[in-house]
Amino acid sequence: MAKPTTPRASSAKAQAAAPAAGADHNRPRPETPTDYEASKEELLDFYKQMVLIRRFEEKAGQLYGLGLIGGFCHLYIGQEAVAVGIQSALKPGKDSVITGYRDHGHMLAYGIDPKIIMAELTGREAGISRGKGGSMHMFSVEHKFYGGHGIVGAQVSLGAGLGFAHKYNDDGGVCVAYFGDGAANQGQVYEAFNMAELWKLPIIFVIENNQYAMGTSVNRASSEDQLYRRGESFRIPGIQVNGMDVLAVRGATEEALKWVQGGNGPILLEMKTYRYRGHSMSDPAKYRSREEVQSMRDNSDPIEGVKKYLIEAGVSEDEIKSIDQDIRKTVSEAADFAETSPEPDMAELYTDVLVEQY
Amino acid sequence: MGIAIKMPALSPTMEEGTLAKWLVKEGDEVKSGDILAEIETDKATMEFEAVDEGKIGKIMVAEGSEGVKVGTVIAEMAGEGGEDAAPAPKADESAPPAKAEASPDAPKKPESGTANLAAEIKPAVQDPAIPEGTEFVKTTVREALRDAMAEEMRKDERVFVMGEEVAEYQGAYKVTQGLLDEFGPKRVIDTPITEYGFAGVGTGAAMGGLRPVIEFMTFNFAMQAIDHIINSAAKTNYMSGGQMRCPIVFRGPNGAASRVGAQHSQNYGPWYASVPGLIVIAPYDAADAKGLLKAAIRSEDPVVFLENELVYGRSFDVPKLDDYVLPIGKARIMKPGKDVTLVSYSIGVGVALEAAETLAGEGIDAEVIDLRTLRPLDTDTVLESLKKTNRIVVVEEGWPTCSIASEIAAVVMEKGFDDLDAPVLRVTNEDVPLPYAANLEKAALIDAARVVEAAKKVCYK
Numbered sequence: 001m002a003k004p005t006t007p008r009a010s011s012a013k014a015q016a017a018a019p020a021a022g023a024d025h026n027r028p029r030p031e032t033p034t035d036y037e038a039s040k041e042e043l044l045d046f047y048k049q050m051v052l053i054r055r056f057e058e059k060a061g062q063l064y065g066l067g068l069i070g071g072f073c074h075l076y077i078g079q080e081a082v083a084v085g086i087q088s089a090l091k092p093g094k095d096s097v098i099t100g101y102r103d104h105g106h107m108l109a110y111g112i113d114p115k116i117i118m119a120e121l122t123g124r125e126a127g128i129s130r131g132k133g134g135s136m137h138m139f140s141v142e143h144k145f146y147g148g149h150g151i152v153g154a155q156v157s158l159g160a161g162l163g164f165a166h167k168y169n170d171d172g173g174v175c176v177a178y179f180g181d182g183a184a185n186q187g188q189v190y191e192a193f194n195m196a197e198l199w200k201l202p203i204i205f206v207i208e209n210n211q212y213a214m215g216t217s218v219n220r221a222s223s224e225d226q227l228y229r230r231g232e233s234f235r236i237p238g239i240q241v242n243g244m245d246v247l248a249v250r251g252a253t254e255e256a257l258k259w260v261q262g263g264n265g266p267i268l269l270e271m272k273t274y275r276y277r278g279h280s281m282s283d284p285a286k287y288r289s290r291e292e293v294q295s296m297r298d299n300s301d302p303i304e305g306v307k308k309y310l311i312e313a314g315v316s317e318d319e320i321k322s323i324d325q326d327i328r329k330t331v332s333e334a335a336d337f338a339e340t341s342p343e344p345d346m347a348e349l350y351t352d353v354l355v356e357q358y
Numbered sequence: 359m360g361i362a363i364k365m366p367a368l369s370p371t372m373e374e375g376t377l378a379k380w381l382v383k384e385g386d387e388v389k390s391g392d393i394l395a396e397i398e399t400d401k402a403t404m405e406f407e408a409v410d411e412g413k414i415g416k417i418m419v420a421e422g423s424e425g426v427k428v429g430t431v432i433a434e435m436a437g438e439g440g441e442d443a444a445p446a447p448k449a450d451e452s453a454p455p456a457k458a459e460a461s462p463d464a465p466k467k468p469e470s471g472t473a474n475l476a477a478e479i480k481p482a483v484q485d486p487a488i489p490e491g492t493e494f495v496k497t498t499v500r501e502a503l504r505d506a507m508a509e510e511m512r513k514d515e516r517v518f519v520m521g522e523e524v525a526e527y528q529g530a531y532k533v534t535q536g537l538l539d540e541f542g543p544k545r546v547i548d549t550p551i552t553e554y555g556f557a558g559v560g561t562g563a564a565m566g567g568l569r570p571v572i573e574f575m576t577f578n579f580a581m582q583a584i585d586h587i588i589n590s591a592a593k594t595n596y597m598s599g600g601q602m603r604c605p606i607v608f609r610g611p612n613g614a615a616s617r618v619g620a621q622h623s624q625n626y627g628p629w630y631a632s633v634p635g636l637i638v639i640a641p642y643d644a645a646d647a648k649g650l651l652k653a654a655i656r657s658e659d660p661v662v663f664l665e666n667e668l669v670y671g672r673s674f675d676v677p678k679l680d681d682y683v684l685p686i687g688k689a690r691i692m693k694p695g696k697d698v699t700l701v702s703y704s705i706g707v708g709v710a711l712e713a714a715e716t717l718a719g720e721g722i723d724a725e726v727i728d729l730r731t732l733r734p735l736d737t738d739t740v741l742e743s744l745k746k747t748n749r750i751v752v753v754e755e756g757w758p759t760c761s762i763a764s765e766i767a768a769v770v771m772e773k774g775f776d777d778l779d780a781p782v783l784r785v786t787n788e789d790v791p792l793p794y795a796a797n798l799e800k801a802a803l804i805d806a807a808r809v810v811e812a813a814k815k816v817c818y819k
Binding site: 354 | 544549550556558561563566568589590597598599601635658687731
């Protein structure tokens with residue numbers, strides 16, 4: 001049974017949806033989105049998914065520290081509301097999703113078993129890529145989740161290709177291509193914008209603006225730091241969204257889907273968000289103050305936000321605690337599984353290079 | 359004295375054309391910029407404009423004439439106004455006096471170095487893959503490639519062609535001619551000039567289940583897109599543990615064209631052939647172009663398909679079969695022989711065949727192998743031939759360092775050392791960016807004479 005949440009004060013830091021200044025008002029534009037009115041069940045689902053991502057990532061951080069996860073490992077802590085808010089609005093198996101290397105959260109938001117994700121991080125046979133992809137290269141074609149790409153910005157052109165395939169097959173699907181504020185300065189992003197709008201491809205471009213491209217803040221790297229405007233010269237409307245609020249994210253996604261499914265071509269959502277951890281595990285994050293991070297945690301934490309809505313919706317503290325405990329158990333089982341499963345068979349070295357025999 | 363109007367060269371590789379139509383007649387007054395005639399090349403019909411003012415005198419080549427060589431006088435313009443007809447630029451008095459006449463050794467029309475690559479030599483033996491009694495049709499490489507795409511598009515709705523000028527313009531090199539008419543704009547798609555972007559769009563579409571054929575106007579421009587070819591397309595299947603495929607063909611002309619300078623003249627065969635996860639094909643004749651492109655489109659793996667602009671217009675026998683598909687990864691013996699093995703691919707095969715003819719006249723019986731696929735490389739065919747001839751020369755229109763020739767030399771040393779009676783020699787382009795000047799270009803590119811010399815050397819003759 002759907003129960004609208006009570007209205008609440010908007011976040012102090014990130015502004016709610018704002019139309020692009022100086023936009024050409026003769027062209028039709030998407031409506032200004034409103035916050036999604038979630039039922040209690042939906043709120044519980046959002047909460048569970050977001051807490052699962054948080055606990056999973058914390059565990060991944062620990063395993064990295066123990067040397068069980070190698071290479072690069074980019075955590076999603078702080079950004080949970082974005083993947084959960086967006087993907088809860090999509091139809092898995094019909095709509096497609098593609099992202100960069102910070103991809104654990106997007107997979108968990110699709111309900112993919114945390115065990116096989118964690119086992120990929122530890123490079124085990126049971127991992128979703130049989131241990132051959134690692135943290136940055138995970139895929140689930142079954143869910144139409146196309147990765148997991150390590151080259152900054154590549155997923156934007158590839159996503160336009162997925163949108164192209166939706167249109168070519170006339171399957172009614174929409175592609176969501178996530179990228180960061182750093183990738184937003186890659187040239188190919190604009191090549192993809194141009195073609196996507198020219199051919200009216202069904203794609204939602206999502207900039208997860210977590211304020212720092214590795215160590216460089218947005219305004220040190222971007223002449224136009226209001227990234228939702230970045231599509232305007234291609235006639236792609238942009239909306240800035242409070243990415244720390246799952247209901248704002250979901251509300252904007254509903255509006256974006258309406259726009260794209262209406263045959264209007266692509267749309268750009270700028271999710272103002274924040275990562276609490278470094279760019280990757282090897283980043284000491286000296287480019288920002290501890291106070292800045294603490295202030296985001298205290299005032300804008302996306303999980304605390306949902307918790308508040310849950311209590312307002314009549315969910316008891318005990319119920320929330322019991323969810324938390326279940327999730328801790330799930331994550332610790334995933335970690336055990338990932339630590340104890342065998343490494344890939346040596347024969348796997350030579351498999352999957354090519355599909356066919358020549 | 360009148361001004362001679364000569365058959366113009368309307369593209370870097372044009373050697374002759376058809377004088378389709380005169381738009382002026384004898385006695386007409388023309389001024390510069392007026393259209394004199396329409397000239398058909400193998401790629402397009404072009405308008406030919408007057409450069410000078412004057413009266414058309416005699417028309418020497420009638421309209422409808424085919425095979426008119428570039429430089430042939432096609433009409434004369436009466437120099438009616440004397441100096442007015444073609445005013446010579448006045449020399450600036452402060453400038454040093456201009457040389458009145460060109461130096462006698464300066465070439466009048468410098469011949470491109472690629473002329474040495476243009477051997478019209480056909481394979482000496484038929485591909486054993488073709489059944490006995492098959493009828494053959496003379497087909498250009500250009501048409502064979504188009505036919506391959508059209509046949510596969512008819513068979514499989516998922517196949518589409520995307521690239522710059524592939525649709526309405528009918529292909530920058532006319533390879534996609536007619537495809538738009540038959541398949542419409544949904545499946546034959548003009549892109550903006552945006553190689554990185556459309557290579558990514560194609561790769562993403564392949565991940566999403568389609569079968570893209572991505573045309574690069576030339577592979578030189580694919581350098582902007584090489585990230586998607588290698589990082590996105592080639593590695594996907596492996597990184598996903600076999601979960602996500604990327605069946606895509608990247609195709610277009612590769613290697614030196616004629617007089618286009620260093621940035622437009624490069625053989626990327628060795629680059630792509632070094633990448634696990636890719637299939638790399640570089641055919642020579644029209645039959646292979648057709649049979650291998652069809653195989654490439656059907657492959658579940660990403661394919662880099664390297665064509666050559668200089669052979670687009672050459673005609674070869676193509677078997678008249680409903681569905682002519684060749685195996686990927688199999689070399690072909692183009693001419694059997696017993697004294698020395700010449701290994702090559704793409705345009706180098708013509709040079710090797712020409713050299714084999716010369717060698718035959720000198721009593722050396724050369725075997726010519728066309729590798730056809732550069733990855734995976736058919737080393738068995740090369741090693742089998744070596745057992746017979748005990749001598750190998752690799753002929754490659756490309757740089758020597760880290761080349762396919764280097765790779766063949768390494769493989770032969772590792773696996774055929776005991777069969778060698780002489781060191782493996784490489785005949786490749788010079789190790790320099792391709793120069794523009796005709797004489798330098800000629801010196802930089804391979805030719806049959808160099809192959810003959812190397813073959814004699816390994817035969818100790």
